[in-house]
Amino acid sequence: MTLKTLYIYQKERFPVFKHGLLILILSVSTLCFVQILQNNFVFPVLKDIIIVFVIMFIFFLQLRIADEFKDFEEDMKYRAYRPVPRGLVTLKELRNIGIGGFLIQVILILLFNKNVLIIFCLVYLYMLLMTKEFFVPEWLNKHQAVYVFSHMIIMILFHLFIIIYQFGAFPEWKYLPYVCLYLIIGFLNGMCTETGRKIRAPEDEEDGVSTYSKLWGIKNSVLIFVFIQILSFILCMVTAVKTNSLALTGILLGLIVTVTVIKSFEFIKKRKNGGIFEIISGVWILAVYLMLGIIPLIKG
Secondary structure, X not given: OOHHHHHHHHHHHOOHHHHHHHHHXXXXXXXXXXXXXXXXXXXXXXXXXXXXXXXHHHHHHHHHHHHHHHOHHHHHHHOOOOXXXXXXXXXXXXXXXXHHHHHHHHHHHHHHOHHHHHHHHHHHHHHHHHHOHHHOHHHHHHOHHHHHHHHHHHHHHHHHHHHHHHHOOOOOHHHHHHHHHHHHHHHHHHHHHHHHOOOOOHHHOOOOOXXXXXXXXXXXXXXXXXXXXXXXXXHHHHHHHHHOOHHHHHHHHHHHHHHHHHHHHHHHHHOOOOOHHHHXXXXXXXXXXXXXXHHHHHHO
């Protein structure tokens, strides 16, 4: 693999800047949220931000690599235009990148925070189960709601990893209610992203490519997307009571929910520009993480 092919691969399958920005915001927000829970309104140490970001970035990259292995046969049959089927990169090269990333994570953890070793192992165990489709691939493919739910649990583990990293141990009982709220919101953010990127206009559907607009119908998939966002909004408002940012959270997130509802009804009626949901989900996640940790900490 050359730098040129690596650049093309990331551009098509894992845009570094786009994903990196969201992963950075997720990482910093979660670190800030833990600080707020402890009534410590000091911005996280730069060293911790860098370490957590690098580890989380590698986690998400490895999810993408795992998907390349999991979807290889289907991609060869239906999506020959993707980098692996067309020969731009090989599964062996991607596997080596994944192994290299794993070694970097282990070194960082052993050098700077051994307290996260258990949750680190749990994350990898769950990712392995995801790659193997929990050893029931055919059943999961027939039950897409269970499929997406089971795969998004990894988001809970990702957020818990950062929380334990910052606390230095599993959170005390007095913090658990808001930690649980934060984990559920993180899960819903994952659901929002997954659902949003798989809602398409009829003319954008591809043979052999599973989308929620195809499986559940346009109206149902859009309503599910809206429901996930509204539920996340409610939980964010509850969390904002603790972070003392209720008004600002209500205004910013409420505005995005309003736009989502308007655009959703437009799409159901016109059935064009399904890509709007991927854009909305990205904006939503960015705003949620800003309001959960970063902005409340800056406000003090």
